[in-house]
Amino acid sequence: MxxxxxxxxxxxxxxxxxxxxxxPIGLLFGAVAASKGLSPLEVFLMxxxxxxxxxxxxxxxxxxxxxxxxxxxxxxxxxxxxxxxxGASLAPKLQGFSRWQKFLGLYYMADENWALAEKRARTHRxxxxxxxAMVIPFVTGxxxxxxxxxxxxxxxxxxxxxxxxxxxxxxxxxxxAAFWKGRVTFWTVAAAGIASAVTYRLVGPPWHVAAGALCGxxxxxxxxGGEAQPATEEVKA
Amino acid sequence: xxVDPINLLAFLGMAIVTYVTRVAGLxxxxxxxxxxxxQAAFDAIPPAxxxxxxxxxxxxxxxxxxxxxxxxxxxxTRLPLLGVVAVGVVAVVGFRIVM
Numbered sequence: 001m002x003x004x005x006x007x008x009x010x011x012x013x014x015x016x017x018x019x020x021x022x023x024p025i026g027l028l029f030g031a032v033a034a035s036k037g038l039s040p041l042e043v044f045l046m047x048x049x050x051x052x053x054x055x056x057x058x059x060x061x062x063x064x065x066x067x068x069x070x071x072x073x074x075x076x077x078x079x080x081x082x083x084x085x086x087g088a089s090l091a092p093k094l095q096g097f098s099r100w101q102k103f104l105g106l107y108y109m110a111d112e113n114w115a116l117a118e119k120r121a122r123t124h125r126x127x128x129x130x131x132x133a134m135v136i137p138f139v140t141g142x143x144x145x146x147x148x149x150x151x152x153x154x155x156x157x158x159x160x161x162x163x164x165x166x167x168x169x170x171x172x173x174x175x176x177a178a179f180w181k182g183r184v185t186f187w188t189v190a191a192a193g194i195a196s197a198v199t200y201r202l203v204g205p206p207w208h209v210a211a212g213a214l215c216g217x218x219x220x221x222x223x224x225g226g227e228a229q230p231a232t233e234e235v236k237a
Numbered sequence: 238x239x240v241d242p243i244n245l246l247a248f249l250g251m252a253i254v255t256y257v258t259r260v261a262g263l264x265x266x267x268x269x270x271x272x273x274x275x276q277a278a279f280d281a282i283p284p285a286x287x288x289x290x291x292x293x294x295x296x297x298x299x300x301x302x303x304x305x306x307x308x309x310x311x312x313x314t315r316l317p318l319l320g321v322v323a324v325g326v327v328a329v330v331g332f333r334i335v336m
Contacts, residue, residue, distance in 0.1 A: 058287070079282070091266035209307060224274045225274055226284055
């Protein structure tokens with residue numbers, strides 16, 4: 001039987017490596033957001049309201065003045081659609097949570113704290129104490145680092161001079177490697193990249209994101225056809 | 238410290254759709270069964286979107302950027318996240334000087 005104090009300590013213990021790893025990414029996010037003309041206050045507001053690293057990075061890459069609101073919201077929805085599956089998997093493990101603890105706690109569900117909670121739930125009952133002990137420092141770190149990055153970025157000036165404009169491209173390539181699942185991902189990446197670049201040249205931004213993403217999904221669906229069928233048969237048998 | 242109203246509107250829209258994706262699982266729990274193909278398409282969403290966002294910068298900007306993207310992809314098979322970013326930034330600065 002674990003007490004509330006144990007759960008808080010365990011939550012803090014589990015989250016700190018992820019929080020440390022996210023710190024430079026938060027600084028980088030703020031710095032490049034500043035180069036797109038966002039003020040530190042705007043970066044803070046975006047981070048506290050949205051709190052989704054991948055979607056925030058994609059949004060900043062697409063940012064223009066005035067902001068292309070529909071394209072930004074659509075891209076955010078696409079990138080964060082995976083949360084639906086993550087939440088569906090986590091929901092049955094939140095039995096110790098009151099209604100408002102669920103609705104408040106899930107506001108800041110991210111890849112890292114979701115994965116840690118799933119891991120915890122395999123061996124222990126998932127408690128609100130554990131969840132909030134993970135989430136509060138993780139969110140606070142992202143807020144501090146992204147805002148600080150925006151303040152530093154505003155001083156540094158033109159990011160192209162230091163190659164920092166390419167940091168996004170490099171970061172996204174690194175993130176794709178983390179999602180790599182073999183052949184299906186290869187076709188996804190090839191289709192999304194070509195469709196996006198062609199749309200960008202022929203039609204212009206921000207439509208390249210939707211066109212590339214949808215072609216990528218179609219490619220994944222087509223590529224998975226051959227190998228997915230036998231797997232279903234196995235499950236049935 | 239200024240907040241542009243259109244920017245705020247964008248943050249609000251992004252926040253709402255993100256929150257919907259985060260709580261939708263509560264209603265779906267136990268009722269969600271995707272076909273393997275649909276599951277594969279769903280799993281492909283993050284890489285598809287990430288690549289669609291950066292493709293213009295990697296493929297339609299110049300040879301320096303395309304070459305640096307290729308080096309970055311190679312680094313991504315070996316190095317942790319920040320190492321990959323460092324390799325990419327150094328590569329693009331180098332290629333921009335020589336190309």
